[in-house]
Amino acid sequence: MFDRRSFLTGAGAAFALTPLNEKEKLARIASNTWPIRHLFKSRMAFTGNPQAQDLKRKYGEITMLDFPRFTKDAFPGVTRMDLFSGLFGDVADDSMYVPVPLTVGAATRVTQEFDPSSASGKRWLEKMANSMKATGTSCQHISNNAPRDICDLDAEKRKTGVAVAKKWLDGAAMLGAKSMRVNSGGPRIVPGAIATTGYPKADELAMYLANCIESFKEMADYGGQVGVRVTLENHWGLTANPIHIRIIIEEVNHPFCEASPDFCNWEQEYLMYHGLKALAPYAHTNVHAKYWNRWKDNDVRRSVKIMTDAGFEGTFALEYEDGPWDGIEGAKYLYKEVLAAL
8 A cells, every 4th residue: 555654754855956957957847738728729718808819819829739839839848738628629529528517606607528538539639649749749737627526515426526537537548648637626615614612613624525535535546547647736625725635635645646736826925835835745747837926926936946845856837827928928937937946
């Protein structure tokens, strides 16, 4: 049985800082589809907004099949990629998409999401694999929003969410991906403790954690079978708190379950570096090297150093969110900053 606690204890002692040459540094960087999502032909709602139209006028329009070549051209020497699930598939082919109801607040809308288990979806994945092979690129990580309700109190919803994740893990394996993010689901803001006659208790929160742990155990076992790790990113809900991520990973205690931290996805400024330090020992495959003007202090090089000091040897995906540049300019800024920090 894999013992993550022993692994984490010994990891720091075994790691020694050694200078990287330029080729080795570039191997530690991954391009990222999220900053340039507005350039893609997509079924996502953001494709028709003014920002998307401006970017397409400036840079042109692409599909996911074009992204490997885009990576080679925009980021010299970079061959690894972090791909967002919402941009998969041929938007003109209905057969590779499934309708998914989404509830946002009190409203419910139906969105179309790529189905990697469909016959046409599998053919598209083969095309993507061939595109990577032709350009000498590889899929390092899939940032996936498709599996939902992983910690939900409704057992059927959890079962459905895990089943979707397994389909995507199969698809990720077809692309040779090393890891795939799965969101915890559940309430966007976690329930807090309630007052009792003694010390406050957060029993509802504990139920969500227990459900998440069981779901990730099942997904990690399946990921181990197909060779793709499942990861937790500091997003909303349970994973907004880095300690919750650590709890889930330690309780799952499986080599195919780990963290994929994001430099800026935090609820308050004190987590910028303290939260990243808390997650760094649990990350091995991919992190999001992000710039986001939500925070005044956004020292990319400091965040990279936190990861490398913890022994992280995976990739830094260039996930520009918002700030003084457009998505491509922001990603190129991150490219320079990460290279300098390495």
